[in-house]
Amino acid sequence: MTARCSSCFLPVDTDGDQAAAHDFPYAVEAYGNCPGSGKATVAEHATPPLVWGVEPGRSLVELGVLPSPLPGVTQEKWTVSITGARFTHTAWCMWCRRAVSTFREGGTIRIGFDRRGRSFETYQAGPLPEFADVPCPNTGCGNTRLSSRMWSRSDSRALPVADVQNVQGREWEQLRRRLRVWTVDMTPADVARLAAGA
Ligand SMILES: [Zn+2]
Ligand SMILES: [Zn+2]
Numbered sequence: 001m002t003a004r005c006s007s008c009f010l011p012v013d014t015d016g017d018q019a020a021a022h023d024f025p026y027a028v029e030a031y032g033n034c035p036g037s038g039k040a041t042v043a044e045h046a047t048p049p050l051v052w053g054v055e056p057g058r059s060l061v062e063l064g065v066l067p068s069p070l071p072g073v074t075q076e077k078w079t080v081s082i083t084g085a086r087f088t089h090t091a092w093c094m095w096c097r098r099a100v101s102t103f104r105e106g107g108t109i110r111i112g113f114d115r116r117g118r119s120f121e122t123y124q125a126g127p128l129p130e131f132a133d134v135p136c137p138n139t140g141c142g143n144t145r146l147s148s149r150m151w152s153r154s155d156s157r158a159l160p161v162a163d164v165q166n167v168q169g170r171e172w173e174q175l176r177r178r179l180r181v182w183t184v185d186m187t188p189a190d191v192a193r194l195a196a197g198a
Contacts, residue, residue, distance in 0.1 A: 002044060003043075004044065004045075005034060005037075005039075005042075006019065006040060007035040008034050008163065009066050009067040009166065010167070011070065017040055018039060018041065019034075019038065019040075025166045025170045026170045026172070027169070045064075045067050045068050045069050048064045050102060050129060050134055051100055051131075051136075052100070052101055053093075053136065053139075054099050054138060065088065066162060066163060068161045069086060070084075071085040071109075073167065077197055078112045078179070078194060079111070080112055080171045082167055082171065085106075085109055085161075085167075086104070086126075086164060087104045087107045087125040087164075088102070088104075088158065089101065089128070089151050091150050091151050091153075092150075093141060095136060095142065095143035096138050096143065100136060102129065102148070104126045104129070104158055106126030107124055107164075109124075109160060109168055111168060113175070117186035117194055128148045128151050128152060132147040132148070133146075133147065
Protein backbone atom coordinates (compact mmCIF):
# COMPACT_ATOMS: atom_id res chain seq x y z
CA MET A 1 0.00 0.00 0.00
CA THR A 2 1.37 3.36 -1.00
CA ALA A 3 0.40 6.35 1.05
CA ARG A 4 -1.16 9.20 -0.88
CA CYS A 5 -0.93 12.89 -0.15
CA SER A 6 -4.16 14.46 1.15
CA SER A 7 -3.77 17.43 -1.19
CA CYS A 8 -2.26 16.32 -4.53
CA PHE A 9 -3.41 12.68 -3.97
CA LEU A 10 -0.22 11.34 -5.56
CA PRO A 11 2.07 8.76 -3.88
CA VAL A 12 4.22 10.38 -1.24
CA ASP A 13 7.04 9.45 1.14
CA THR A 14 5.90 9.33 4.72
CA ASP A 15 7.23 10.50 8.01
CA GLY A 16 5.22 8.46 10.51
CA ASP A 17 1.63 8.86 9.32
CA GLN A 18 2.38 12.25 7.81
CA ALA A 19 3.36 13.13 4.27
CA ALA A 20 7.02 14.08 3.99
CA ALA A 21 7.69 17.55 2.61
CA HIS A 22 7.28 17.50 -1.16
CA ASP A 23 6.76 19.90 -4.02
CA PHE A 24 3.45 20.47 -5.76
CA PRO A 25 3.35 18.07 -8.77
CA TYR A 26 3.89 20.88 -11.28
CA ALA A 27 4.54 24.64 -11.51
CA VAL A 28 6.63 24.51 -8.35
CA GLU A 29 7.72 28.13 -8.94
CA ALA A 30 4.09 29.15 -8.54
CA TYR A 31 2.86 26.64 -5.98
CA GLY A 32 5.99 25.65 -4.01
CA ASN A 33 5.54 23.03 -1.35
CA CYS A 34 2.46 20.86 -1.74
CA PRO A 35 -0.09 21.89 0.92
CA GLY A 36 -0.33 18.19 1.90
CA SER A 37 3.28 18.24 3.21
CA GLY A 38 3.38 17.46 6.93
CA LYS A 39 -0.30 16.47 7.00
CA ALA A 40 -1.82 13.04 7.55
CA THR A 41 -1.78 10.88 4.44
CA VAL A 42 -4.88 9.26 2.97
CA ALA A 43 -5.31 5.55 2.28
CA GLU A 44 -4.78 3.98 -1.13
CA HIS A 45 -7.62 4.10 -3.62
CA ALA A 46 -11.00 2.54 -2.95
CA THR A 47 -14.12 1.83 -4.96
CA PRO A 48 -16.57 4.74 -4.82
CA PRO A 49 -20.31 4.24 -4.40
CA LEU A 50 -22.11 3.80 -7.72
CA VAL A 51 -23.94 7.05 -7.13
CA TRP A 52 -23.41 9.93 -4.77
CA GLY A 53 -25.15 13.25 -4.37
CA VAL A 54 -24.57 16.80 -3.25
CA GLU A 55 -25.52 15.64 0.24
CA PRO A 56 -24.63 14.59 2.89
CA GLY A 57 -21.55 16.62 2.03
CA ARG A 58 -18.99 13.94 2.57
CA SER A 59 -15.66 14.66 0.88
CA LEU A 60 -14.52 12.75 -2.17
CA VAL A 61 -11.89 11.07 0.04
CA GLU A 62 -14.57 9.86 2.48
CA LEU A 63 -16.64 8.59 -0.44
CA GLY A 64 -13.65 6.73 -1.91
CA VAL A 65 -13.64 8.75 -5.13
CA LEU A 66 -10.16 10.09 -4.28
CA PRO A 67 -7.44 9.03 -4.47
CA SER A 68 -8.08 7.11 -7.68
CA PRO A 69 -6.09 4.21 -9.15
CA LEU A 70 -2.82 5.74 -10.35
CA PRO A 71 -3.04 6.14 -14.14
CA GLY A 72 -0.42 4.76 -16.49
CA VAL A 73 1.68 7.17 -18.54
CA THR A 74 3.17 6.33 -21.92
CA GLN A 75 4.83 8.57 -24.43
CA GLU A 76 5.29 8.45 -28.15
CA LYS A 77 7.13 11.38 -29.72
CA TRP A 78 5.17 14.43 -28.60
CA THR A 79 2.06 12.63 -27.45
CA VAL A 80 1.60 11.50 -23.87
CA SER A 81 -1.20 9.03 -23.12
CA ILE A 82 -2.57 8.85 -19.60
CA THR A 83 -4.52 5.61 -19.30
CA GLY A 84 -6.65 3.91 -16.69
CA ALA A 85 -7.89 7.27 -15.47
CA ARG A 86 -10.95 7.66 -13.25
CA PHE A 87 -13.52 10.22 -14.37
CA THR A 88 -16.63 11.45 -12.62
CA HIS A 89 -19.82 12.20 -14.47
CA THR A 90 -22.67 14.31 -13.17
CA ALA A 91 -26.35 14.20 -14.09
CA TRP A 92 -29.59 15.41 -12.51
CA CYS A 93 -32.11 13.36 -10.56
CA MET A 94 -35.47 13.85 -12.31
CA TRP A 95 -37.32 13.94 -8.99
CA CYS A 96 -35.33 16.23 -6.71
CA ARG A 97 -33.60 18.13 -9.53
CA ARG A 98 -30.31 17.99 -7.64
CA ALA A 99 -26.98 16.76 -8.92
CA VAL A 100 -26.03 13.11 -8.74
CA SER A 101 -22.66 11.74 -9.77
CA THR A 102 -21.21 8.44 -10.83
CA PHE A 103 -17.71 7.34 -11.77
CA ARG A 104 -16.13 5.83 -14.85
CA GLU A 105 -12.90 3.84 -14.68
CA GLY A 106 -10.40 3.28 -17.44
CA GLY A 107 -10.47 6.64 -19.20
CA THR A 108 -7.73 7.91 -21.49
CA ILE A 109 -6.33 11.42 -21.81
CA ARG A 110 -3.99 12.29 -24.65
CA ILE A 111 -1.96 15.46 -24.57
CA GLY A 112 0.81 16.77 -26.74
CA PHE A 113 1.79 18.80 -29.78
CA ASP A 114 0.85 18.17 -33.39
CA ARG A 115 3.28 18.63 -36.28
CA ARG A 116 2.55 22.34 -36.54
CA GLY A 117 3.30 22.88 -32.90
CA ARG A 118 -0.29 23.24 -31.79
CA SER A 119 -1.09 21.68 -28.45
CA PHE A 120 -3.98 19.27 -28.11
CA GLU A 121 -5.78 17.55 -25.29
CA THR A 122 -8.38 14.81 -25.75
CA TYR A 123 -10.48 13.20 -23.05
CA GLN A 124 -12.08 9.82 -23.40
CA ALA A 125 -13.93 8.61 -20.33
CA GLY A 126 -14.13 4.88 -19.69
CA PRO A 127 -17.44 3.02 -19.91
CA LEU A 128 -20.32 3.86 -17.62
CA PRO A 129 -20.91 1.29 -14.91
CA GLU A 130 -24.18 -0.53 -15.62
CA PHE A 131 -26.86 -0.06 -12.98
CA ALA A 132 -30.61 0.31 -12.69
CA ASP A 133 -33.06 1.19 -9.94
CA VAL A 134 -30.55 2.67 -7.50
CA PRO A 135 -32.01 5.02 -4.85
CA CYS A 136 -31.21 8.71 -5.23
CA PRO A 137 -28.54 9.59 -2.60
CA ASN A 138 -29.92 13.10 -2.01
CA THR A 139 -31.66 13.55 1.34
CA GLY A 140 -35.44 13.72 1.15
CA CYS A 141 -35.70 12.38 -2.39
CA GLY A 142 -37.83 9.29 -2.79
CA ASN A 143 -36.62 8.34 -6.25
CA THR A 144 -35.48 4.71 -6.21
CA ARG A 145 -34.98 4.45 -9.93
CA LEU A 146 -31.69 6.04 -10.88
CA SER A 147 -30.05 4.16 -13.71
CA SER A 148 -26.91 4.50 -15.77
CA ARG A 149 -29.10 5.38 -18.76
CA MET A 150 -29.58 8.90 -17.42
CA TRP A 151 -25.81 9.46 -17.46
CA SER A 152 -25.50 8.35 -21.04
CA ARG A 153 -28.09 11.03 -21.90
CA SER A 154 -26.51 13.66 -19.69
CA ASP A 155 -25.25 16.79 -21.42
CA SER A 156 -22.45 17.21 -18.93
CA ARG A 157 -19.02 15.97 -19.76
CA ALA A 158 -17.24 13.32 -17.75
CA LEU A 159 -14.16 14.92 -16.17
CA PRO A 160 -10.99 13.43 -14.71
CA VAL A 161 -10.61 13.38 -10.93
CA ALA A 162 -8.13 15.66 -9.16
CA ASP A 163 -5.15 13.30 -8.96
CA VAL A 164 -5.46 12.50 -12.67
CA GLN A 165 -5.53 16.24 -13.40
CA ASN A 166 -2.34 16.61 -11.37
CA VAL A 167 -0.66 13.86 -13.40
CA GLN A 168 -1.86 15.67 -16.54
CA GLY A 169 -0.39 18.98 -15.32
CA ARG A 170 2.90 17.28 -14.47
CA GLU A 171 3.11 15.63 -17.91
CA TRP A 172 2.36 18.93 -19.68
CA GLU A 173 5.18 20.54 -17.78
CA GLN A 174 7.61 17.73 -18.66
CA LEU A 175 6.60 17.87 -22.33
CA ARG A 176 7.18 21.62 -22.44
CA ARG A 177 10.45 21.31 -20.57
CA ARG A 178 11.64 18.69 -23.04
CA LEU A 179 10.67 20.88 -25.99
CA ARG A 180 11.91 24.03 -24.18
CA VAL A 181 8.84 26.02 -25.22
CA TRP A 182 6.65 27.75 -22.63
CA THR A 183 4.60 30.02 -24.88
CA VAL A 184 1.47 29.25 -26.89
CA ASP A 185 3.08 30.32 -30.17
CA MET A 186 6.14 28.49 -31.40
CA THR A 187 8.92 30.01 -33.47
CA PRO A 188 9.98 28.23 -36.69
CA ALA A 189 13.03 26.98 -34.75
CA ASP A 190 10.74 25.46 -32.12
CA VAL A 191 8.64 23.72 -34.76
CA ALA A 192 11.82 22.40 -36.43
CA ARG A 193 12.96 20.94 -33.11
CA LEU A 194 9.50 19.43 -32.69
CA ALA A 195 9.68 17.87 -36.16
CA ALA A 196 13.11 16.42 -35.34
CA GLY A 197 11.37 14.31 -32.71
CA ALA A 198 11.88 13.53 -29.10
ZN1 LIG B 1 1.01 16.47 -2.23
ZN1 LIG C 1 -33.30 12.72 -6.25
